[in-house]
Amino acid sequence: MTGLPVVRGGTGRRGTRPAPEPPDGPPHAPPGGGVGDARRPDIDDLYHHSRLDLVRLALFLVDDVPTAEDVVQDAFAALLRRHGPELDAVDAPEAYLRTSVVNAARSVLRRRRTVRAHVPERPGHGPSADEYVLLREEHRTVLHALRRLTRRQREVLVLRYWSGLTEIQIADTLGLSPGTVKSTASRALTALRRHLEVSP
Known part of the structure; x- marks a missing residue:
């Protein structure tokens, strides 16, 4: 497993819908302006x-x-x-x-x-209906498998493979030790693979 699936698009809280991002489009520009902008x-x-x-x-x-x-x-x-x-x-x-x-x-x-x-x-x-727009079939399969993990396992995997955080950053976010993050990620990956193998 190299990473959780990318979910694109979304709906605003007030009912507005941002334009979908192109599948291979450029990443978001960093906040704060253009090159040389120190604001x-x-x-x-x-x-x-x-x-x-x-x-x-x-x-x-x-x-x-x-x-x-x-x-x-x-x-x-x-x-x-x-x-x-x-x-x-x-x-x-x-x-x-x-x-x-x-x-x-x-x-x-x-x-x-x-x-x-x-x-x-x-x-x-x-x-x-919004979820069907945002998630392709394989994404929904992974999401279904994630629901079967413990809360901590799900949080660690999502932060690691979706948000791309390091073990130290995940530990800071969740209030855990880096060792706990590492062991939780290992057990969670094993469980996730098992759930994906038996998914219909």
């Missing part, structure tokens, strides 16, 4: 540069597009409320947002478990 990126730059990647990260954690978008929107809103638009007091805003998204995703999953313990899931529930 520190503000929250607008960060939103433009990072929002879609964070929505894709959240989608692998919470399984559905509207919730993923809400998680990311709330993370940006909390960052703005706490630090203002200039972000002068934040050393690593993107790392801050990733941690916020992971923590918010955990809260979503905890609430879902509580609700499902009292209200059975409706029969016939399936992916939303």
Whole structure:
């Protein structure tokens, strides 16, 4: 397994839909302007540069597009409320947002478990239309297999193979030791391969 599948596109929280990214298009330009621009990126730059990647990260954690978008929107809103638009007091805003998204995703999953313990899931529930637009069949297969991992295993794999973080960065994001990250990733990959082999 060389990496989790790339999910492209997305819908805005207010119902707007950004234009899909070309499959082989250039990567996002770094926030802060062109070459030689030393201006520190503000929250607008960060939103433009990072929002879609964070929505894709959240989608692998919470399984559905509207919730993923809400998680990311709330993370940006909390960052703005706490630090203002200039972000002068934040050393690593993107790392801050990733941690916020992971923590918010955990809260979503905890609430879902509580609700499902009292209200059975409706029969016939399936992916939303937006999810079918964003995810090809092989992507949905991987997402289905990820759902069968433990929360920590899923977080470590998504951060490693989707977000491309190092073991140290994952440890900082999740509050774990690098050794725990490494061992969790190894067990998670073994479990994921097993689930993919038996997927229909």
